[in-house]
Amino acid sequence: AQTVTQSQPEMSVQEAETVTLSCTYDTSESDYYLFWYKQPPSRQMILVIRQEAYKQQNATENRFSVNFQKAAKSFSLKISDSQLGDAAMYFCAYRSPPAGIGASGSRLTFGEGTQLTVNP
Amino acid sequence: ETGVTQSPTHLIKTRGQQVTLRCSSQSGHNTVSWYQQALGQGPQFIFQYYREEENGRGNFPPRFSGLQFPNYSSELNVNALELDDSALYLCASSPTIWTNEQFFGPGTRLTVL
Numbered sequence: 410a411q412t413v414t415q416s417q418p419e420m421s422v423q424e425a426e427t428v429t430l431s432c433t434y435d436t437s438e439s440d441y442y443l444f445w446y447k448q449p450p451s452r453q454m455i456l457v458i459r460q461e462a463y464k465q466q467n468a469t470e471n472r473f474s475v476n477f478q479k480a481a482k483s484f485s486l487k488i489s490d491s492q493l494g495d496a497a498m499y500f501c502a503y504r505s506p507p508a509g510i511g512a513s514g515s516r517l518t519f520g521e522g523t524q525l526t527v528n529p
Numbered sequence: 530e531t532g533v534t535q536s537p538t539h540l541i542k543t544r545g546q547q548v549t550l551r552c553s554s555q556s557g558h559n560t561v562s563w564y565q566q567a568l569g570q571g572p573q574f575i576f577q578y579y580r581e582e583e584n585g586r587g588n589f590p591p592r593f594s595g596l597q598f599p600n601y602s603s604e605l606n607v608n609a610l611e612l613d614d615s616a617l618y619l620c621a622s623s624p625t626i627w628t629n630e631q632f633f634g635p636g637t638r639l640t641v642l
Contacts, residue, residue, distance in 0.1 A: 453633060454572075515584075517631060
């Protein structure tokens with residue numbers, strides 16, 4: 410079974426600064442997907458960024474980028490120019506490629522989360 | 530386009546009771562997954578439904594059951610509630626089981642006393 414570990418329960422950053430959230434995972438699969446989700450106090454889980462394991466290029470979405478190290482099974486999230494609205498719980502998640510009907514490959518396995526505080 | 534909605538927002542039950550939580554998938558989505566998120570933890574996969582059939586289940590006992598209807602809305606039923614069932618229950622819909630992204634609802638906060 411796959412596991413996802415986030416070793417930083419809490420992180421803080423000054424507004425406009427850069428912060429990196431860490432995530433490691435364990436899997437024997439060669440093809441999979443990784444995600445970062447943001448959960449603000451409203452509880453709505455919002456997709457921040459995703460990475461396909463077969464892609465060597467790191468994904469980027471505006472101020473958000475990842476450092477995907479497949480051999481090290483590491484998937485960190487970098488937030489640049491942090492804004493007050495970035496304050497939230499961030500979850501790293503793993504997903505196997507869906508194997509069709511009857512398979513359970515399309516579930517998300519989440520880490521424990523990192524609470525990000527942005528200081529003005 | 531209407532997003533994923535869940536009802537109720539929160540509810541309180543007592544141990545031993547039964548509860549039904551509801552989820553309305555995003556329009557055009559035929560796959561729904563349910564997750565349990567205990568306080569301070571990441572979500573845990575309960576099960577997934579695809580075109581009204583269960584398509585994968587996590588490590589949850591049989592007293593957790595579900596339904597998906599022809600319009601792709603769904604229910605999560607929990608019988609014989611236990612104190613540890615207190616959690617945020619999230620549903621997430623996808624256009625199909627082969628789609629990578631899951632779109633989450635705002636969740637239902639269940640408290641078991």
